[in-house]
Amino acid sequence: MKNTFKTLAILFLLVYSSCKAQQMVQTPNDAHKLKINEQQFLNKPLKYLLNEIKPQIKTAFGTLDFPSYFSFRFIDSEEIKRRSLENNSLGLYVYVKEPIEWDFDKRTKGKEFLWTKEDVEKYGNLTVIRIRVIGKD
């Protein structure tokens, strides 16, 4: 009996910890959950939101505007070009409080739209002020 309780307790802890560690976005279409839970990310660093995304971001770029924002997609730029303009793919747009310094011409040729570890380092501490998620994959 004692052993059964111990086993159940360990199982419960394992399930609980694995649920807790699971990222919010498991598939691209889960990105809508970021909008649903937007309050959780507002006024927090961008890296906190990025940590909740499991699928690879395959296309990304920043736009300097008021406010500035990042555009993220889970398909690569060649796939984007193949799809229709109107129903292309899911777009995750994350607006930040600070201006974004994003120079397209200074990015590695042929890899301009890749989201890199260096990008996470450079932009990860910018403050999220709005999330928009449009469309589906």
Next chain:
Amino acid sequence: MGKNTDGTITQAPMNNGSSQYLVLTNTSWLGAFAALHNHPENTPLASGDIYASVKLGVKNSSFTTTYILTNGEVYAIVVTDLAAAQAFVAEYPADHLPGYNPEFPEFIFNQLQVLVTPMGSSIEGKTAAIAFILDKYNAGITLFKQDSNGEFKLIKTLETTISDGSKTYNTINPCN
């Protein structure tokens, strides 16, 4: 900018912006037909500029043109068909986060973001994408860019479907 009865062009006193994006336009200037503002952070022509241009036209139908200076270039937004422009903003009203620039609504915004991939995220690329979308939805608004001779040339982007079904976009460079 306005025009006197004898046709001479006049210039209203300049207004300074009260925030990063808000600059009041003098709409009561005699013969007003155009406004000019700069983007000090060298940001591209944006959705906010488009909606503001239509608003000016609605107030005064002679007010057709908004000039934008950014990154050493001059662009012009011209409302060529006010009724069509009004219909466009009614169909696609701005999505506005208080305190910030108005954005295009989701349907338009998402397409513009998709177009960055084939057109690039430079000022030229993003302006060409806006010009294409305005044309596609018959917005009654045309974009121009000033060339090295001081002439304003139409920004026109052509869409071509290639054999595998994907689309390419070719913008006629106004400065060539």
